[in-house]
Amino acid sequence: MFSKILIANRGEIAVRVARTCRRLGIATVAVYSDADAEAMHVDLCDEAWRLGPPPVGESYLRGEAILEAARRTGAEAIHPGYGFLSENAAFARACAAAGVVFIGPTPEAIDAMGSKSESKRLMEQAGVPLVPGYHGTDQSLDALRAAADGIGYPVLVKASAGGGGKGMRVVRDPAALSDAVEGARREAANAFGDDRLLIEKYLDAPRHVEIQVFGDTQGNVVHLFERDCSIQRRHQKVLEEAPAPDLPADIRAAMGAAGVAAARAIGYVGAGTVEFLVQDGRFFFIEMNTRLQVEHPVTEMITGQDLVEWQLRVASGAPLPCAQTDLAVTGHAIEARVYAEDPANDFLPSIGHLHHLRTPPEGPHVRVDTGVRQGDRVSMHYDPMIAKLVVWDVDRPAALRRLRTALAAYQVVGVATNLAFLGGVAAHPAFAAGAVGTGFIDDHTADLFPEAESADDTVLALAALDALLHRQEQAAAAAARSGDPFSPWHGTDGWRLNDDNYQRMAFLEGEAARPVTVHYRSDGYRLDLPGGSVMARGEIAADGDLVCDIDGFRRRVTVVRSGLDRVILDRGRQHRLTLDDPAARAAERETGGTGLAAPMPGKILRVLVQVGDVVDTGTPLMVLEAMKMEHTIRAHARGTIAAVHYDVGDPVEDGAALLAFEPGDP
Known part of the structure; x- marks a missing residue:
């Protein structure tokens, strides 16, 4: 086992890895950007190394700086978490060249699964079921059109190197294919530097079910059963659960075997996830994620295994801790991703300080994986996930009751969150009945996005x-x-x-x-x-x-x-x-308070004045949208507008000075 590892990530996964290492007696090194200098993962690690300014290209994606930190601190291995460099084959090769263990699969496995086209070719050879589609090298519009005609509409145009819903278009009419291809190419090139596309049959009502696989350097491969990740918004997961509800036993067993076959086909080492679409009693491979997944805690909760510890042991050369026959499912687990975002505004991220943060009590039934504390800031530079709320109980109905209770007890003030939205999903009769699918949110929009209620x-x-x-x-x-x-x-x-x-x-x-x-x-x-x-x-x-x-x-x-x-x-x-306290407003005026700062993070809806305007007490100056409500910023006294710092549509941070104001008659 390693004596010291560097954690090349941030947030809740960095915290999780640090805590597992501490339990195993392994020293840890954190890396951080300037935005994360006081972050939880930095405090938890034994040492910390600054990477650079907040933008990821100047910090967490700087592989050479991370390797230099490993060299300077004597770290023997690097845990990449997920995201950032976790599926970067070039970084994995650079680690090997520097004599540092990359805690993940081989560069060859990352390359094989990094291309959707290549991965599908390999899976077809391994006998893993595929969605009917075209994964060829001829990328001309004529070739793509011929493939779409052969597959039959509707089809899905996808970026070959893509993920997270980028470079993806659903095409239901042949006349719309040209525009869809052009848009997907442009988006794929911008997001991944690769504009190659593939075309697949679009399944109208599928479930998204994935298999957790694990391999070691001795050639052993096991699966740790399945997770249902069908509740998604914009092709990104919101709720995950294990085991998948109402999945027939034969499908469950076949998918587990297919996941192991997929891993064996590329000599896989470490934690990975083989993802499938399930519809009409059939399942189809869509991709393999060559890393630990965000939703891995639900697998840990139903199997009693620590997958991060498994990663560390396998990377150090040890065999898998368990054979397939040693693994079993106990109970049911559900994970809800708590985000700083506004579901009513197309899930727009919300930035600002966490003025108040109270999580549900943790124990055998409730787990909160987080990388933030009260007072921390949700930054515009990184994913706005606040935490993963995970519940477990003896069966799905009991776990669902735990989830509803825990969501009601979760408190966040300072940023908009999806807590009420998650509560709506958890309370929905269709979700309780196990009627899940990737179209769940669209199918139940009226129930999940109700009109905001006034205070009763x-x-x-x-x-x-x-x-x-x-x-x-x-x-x-x-x-x-x-x-x-x-x-x-x-x-x-x-x-x-x-x-x-x-x-x-x-x-x-x-x-x-x-x-x-x-x-x-x-x-x-x-x-x-x-x-x-x-x-x-x-x-x-x-x-x-x-x-x-x-x-x-x-x-x-x-x-x-x-x-x-x-x-x-x-x-x-x-x-x-x-x-509405006139005395307090008068006191504010007497003490020189301006009242011209943003009361919370939000977006400018209207600018009602311009530089040089003379305004009276109470004159509306700006309208700010925040926390699903409009807030009017008014003049605290008679005076002149000296400067307007923001335009309509601009995001503003908590406490930002919106206008400059000179009190008194001009």
């Missing part, structure tokens, strides 16, 4: 109660610091001479004002809400949560506070409200 009376009551209790805490603290802690001026009970003790409050949800009238009572508050009145009382717990009783219903919710803003997190729902 319960949410308003929670926001009002939280504001009142925090006001009490602040008043108590001020009284304790004063010379007369018992002065009635410190009171927060709304006392009025010869009148009911009440106070009017208002919360802004976007531009909509939501009124609340508070009546002070000896045992709490009566809150008059748009839908009626409730009795409320509560306290702020030591961890900052709001523990409350509303009309006899006791509950504990999380409220993330930032100035006048409150994000209410309750049973998987999230609402942002702003206390």
